[in-house]
Structure formats: C-alpha cells, structure tokens
Amino acid sequence: MIYLRLFYEFFKAGLFAVGGGMATLPFLYDISDSTGWFTHSQLADMVAVSESTPGPIGVNMATYVGYTTGGIPGAVIATLGIIAPSIIIILLIAKVLKAFRQNKYVDAAFYGLRPCSVGLIAAAGFLVLKLALFNTELYQSTGVLADLFNIKAIILAAALLVVTRYVNKLRNVHPIFFIAASAVVGIVFAF
Amino acid sequence: MRELFQLFIAFARVGVMTFGGGYAMIPILEREIVDKRGWASSEELMDYYAVGQCTPGVIAVNTATFIGQKRRGIAGGIIATLGVVFPSLVIITLIAGILTSFSHIPAVEQAFSGIRVCVCVLIFNAVTKLWKKSVTDKATLVLCLLVFILSVFLDISPAVFVILCAGAGILFTKAGIRGK
Numbered sequence: 554m555i556y557l558r559l560f561y562e563f564f565k566a567g568l569f570a571v572g573g574g575m576a577t578l579p580f581l582y583d584i585s586d587s588t589g590w591f592t593h594s595q596l597a598d599m600v601a602v603s604e605s606t607p608g609p610i611g612v613n614m615a616t617y618v619g620y621t622t623g624g625i626p627g628a629v630i631a632t633l634g635i636i637a638p639s640i641i642i643i644l645l646i647a648k649v650l651k652a653f654r655q656n657k658y659v660d661a662a663f664y665g666l667r668p669c670s671v672g673l674i675a676a677a678g679f680l681v682l683k684l685a686l687f688n689t690e691l692y693q694s695t696g697v698l699a700d701l702f703n704i705k706a707i708i709l710a711a712a713l714l715v716v717t718r719y720v721n722k723l724r725n726v727h728p729i730f731f732i733a734a735s736a737v738v739g740i741v742f743a744f
Numbered sequence: 745m746r747e748l749f750q751l752f753i754a755f756a757r758v759g760v761m762t763f764g765g766g767y768a769m770i771p772i773l774e775r776e777i778v779d780k781r782g783w784a785s786s787e788e789l790m791d792y793y794a795v796g797q798c799t800p801g802v803i804a805v806n807t808a809t810f811i812g813q814k815r816r817g818i819a820g821g822i823i824a825t826l827g828v829v830f831p832s833l834v835i836i837t838l839i840a841g842i843l844t845s846f847s848h849i850p851a852v853e854q855a856f857s858g859i860r861v862c863v864c865v866l867i868f869n870a871v872t873k874l875w876k877k878s879v880t881d882k883a884t885l886v887l888c889l890l891v892f893i894l895s896v897f898l899d900i901s902p903a904v905f906v907i908l909c910a911g912a913g914i915l916f917t918k919a920g921i922r923g924k
Contacts, residue, residue, distance in 0.1 A: 565903055567800065567801050567802070568800050568801070568903075569800060569902065569903040569906040569907075570800060570801065570802075570902075571798075571799075571800050571906065572797070572874065574802065574803075575867065575870045575874075577802070578867070579895065579902040580902050580903075583901055583902055586899065594860065597859075597860045597863050598843075598856050598859065598860070600863045600866075600867075601856070601859040601860070601862065601863050602836070602839055602840075602843070603836070604863075604866065606763075606832075606835050606836060606839060607759065607760045607761065607762060607763055607831055607832070607835060608759050608760075608762060608829070608831055608832030608835065608836070609759070609762060609769075609802045609803070609804035609805065609828070609829075609832070610802075611801075611802035611804075611805075612802055612804070612805065612828075612829045612832045613832050613836050616829075616832050616833050616836040616837065616840075617836050617840050620836065620837050620840040620841070621840060621844075625837060628833060628836070628837050628840075629833065632829050632832070632833055635801070635802065635805075636801070636802070636805050636825055636829060638800060638801055639799070639800070639801035639802065639805045639806050639809060639825070640805075640809050640821060640822055640825055642799050642800065642801070642806075643796075643799065643806050643809035643810055643813070643821065644809065644813055644818055644821050646795070646799070647809075647810060647813050647814070647821070650791065650795060653795065654791070654794065654795055654798075657917075658914055659798065660917075661913050661914040661916075661917035661918070661922075662910040662911075662913045662914055663798045663910075663913065664884070664913040664916070664917060664922060665884075665887060665909040665910055665911070665912040665913020665914070665916065666906065666909055666910050666913060667874070667877065667878035667884070668878045668879050668884040668885070668887045668888035668891070668909070669887060669888070669891050669905050669906055669908075669909030669910075670874065670878070670906075671871060671874045671875050671878050671879065671888050671891075672887070672888040672889065672890070672891030672892040672895065672905070673891055673892075673895055673902050673905060673906075674867065674870065674871055674874065675871045675888075675892045676891070676892050676895040676896045677867070678864065678867035678868055678871060679892075679896055681860065681863055681864045681867060682864050684860060685857075685860040685861045685863070685864045686861065686864065706857070706860075706861045709858065709861045709862075710861050710864060710865055713861065713862055713865040714865050714868070717865060717866075717869055718869065727763060728862075728866050729763070731862050731865070731866070732859055732862050732863075732866075734862075735858040735859050735861055735862035736855035736856070736858050736859050737855075737858070738858045739854045739855045739856065739857050739858020739859065739861075740851050740854045740855050740858070742858075743854055744854045744857035744858050744861075
C-alpha cells in the first residue's frame, strides 16, 4: 500500500527533521534510496521548485514528492504525514511552553541536534554537488580524468557562490532570481 | 465555526505570502496575526517561533499550530496548520503536473541542469549559515563532521543520527564538555 508507506516515510521526516526547511532534505534522499520512488536528480529539481514557489520549503517538498509518487492523493497524504508529528508535539507542549523552553534536557538535546542537522544537510548537499558538477558516469566509462568535471557547471557554481556571498547588493536577493538566472544560463550554454 | 474558518483563511494567506519559509515568515506573521487580527502579541509570536525552531518539523507549521490552539484549542491548531499548507498543496500539485509533461523537452532539461548547480550553491549557503549557529565548540564540531562523513559513506537512516546526537548533546552537557 503505497499511500500508507508515503504517510509513514513523511511522518518520520516530520518527526526527526530538526531546524526547518532544508532539514527535510536528508530524509528525502533516504526515501529515494530505500524506495526508488524518484531519482536524486528529480529531487534536486524539486528543491529548486520548492524554493521558488510560495509556502514553507519542507511542506512544498513533501507535496512535490507525494505528487510524483502517488498523484494528487499522494500529494495530500505526504503533506499530512509531514505535518502530523508537528501538530501532535505542539499540541502536547503548548500548555507547558515556558517549562519546555527552559528545560535543561531539551536544551542539552538541541545542543547536540543542531550540529547533527548541519552535518546531514551538508551530506545531502554533497549528493547534489556530485550530480550537478561532476560526470561520474561518463568518467567511469571513458576513464579520462577531464571527463569527470563538468566545466560549464563548475564555472556557474563559482560565479553563483561569489555573487550570493560576497556581492553586498545581491546577497539578500531572493533565491528565486538566482534559480531563474541559472535556468537561462543552462539553456543558453546548453548544459 | 466562524473563527475556525477565519483561522484557516488567515494562515492560508500566510502560506501564500511566505516565500522560502524560515525567517521570511516573521514579518508576514506580524502583519497578518499581530497587527491585523490581534490574535497574539509580538512577544508571543517570537516565543512560538523560538519553540517552533527547537521542536521537530517545519517551523511555519509549528507556529501555525501554536497560534491556532491558543485561539480555538485542538481543532484550532489543526485548522490553522491545514490552512498554512493548503496553498502549497494547490500550487505545487499544479506545477508538478505541468513540469512532468514538459520535462522531456531538451530546453527544459538544460534549464534544470543549470538550476541544479544553483541548488548546490543554495544548500552550501544554508549549511554555512546554520554552521555558525550550531557549531559553537569542539564537541559540536566533532559531532557535525562525524555525522557528515558517516552519512556520506554509510547507508544509515538520518533518524538514527538524530536520536544519537540528541543523546550525545545531553551526555556532553552533563559531562561538562559543552562550551569548551
């Protein structure tokens, strides 16, 4: 029963993803690996769409994966799955909000959880990096080292990195502009 | 009933206007929930937001559940949350439907190859931003690197790392390693 599995997988992501939007990403890669419902490159595309449309990123990604896997019912079920743990947990702690915030065990657990979340997101980012900047398959078949690097993509990545991090005027521009610009570059330079 | 409906509409508006989630949401919540409707004070909103960050799940969803339950109890919490995700469901389903039928066109494929590079950079930027807030001492540095290396090379569910790291956080704090 694919819908039950969808709900379960997204319930798990909602329960364990700590630190907002991008924190769901490692769970989505895990779902991709364990079920084969969608590929790593499809997932990278979903991240781009989720970033460039209204709504919280985590919810957008759940809806997208759900739709790809099981059509409209899949989209609804995956979305309900990712929000269910939040609703349950928040309703439970709403009454003891202050005590929860000041609890030293909660604080100590989050001291460990935050770096964990960074490590997991970085690992997911590494998978996208491998996919976007390197031609691992081409390299494996030809054995020519130059074939490993996707030069055009690496130049674009370097340019984006400089623009998004070091150009003061552009640093706070919404990601959607960089996504759109990259799409244009992709078409013009035939990526 | 009326107020439940209003909760749904208000949070659906927040959902539509939130681009990218996270901090982008605060000014919109301020306007829709605090200024226009007086459902919560700015301080309460910041409290909810802070707790929303240190509970699992999507922060926008957590904040919606908080405000909803404050207004109308459990039903309010559920309705507000459904409101905040409703626009995503509609918009993403439409886009996903359209993209699936265009994805085989060469230009679309090339566009997405370019976009993937951008996604890479966006994730890298997110990681460095989170890194500054989370990796504050030697113990967190070790935890972060260990999680990264192990999850790149081994096939372990991220949930396992989350549970182990929560335990490690408590253990390190008790042992007095924290902050050194």
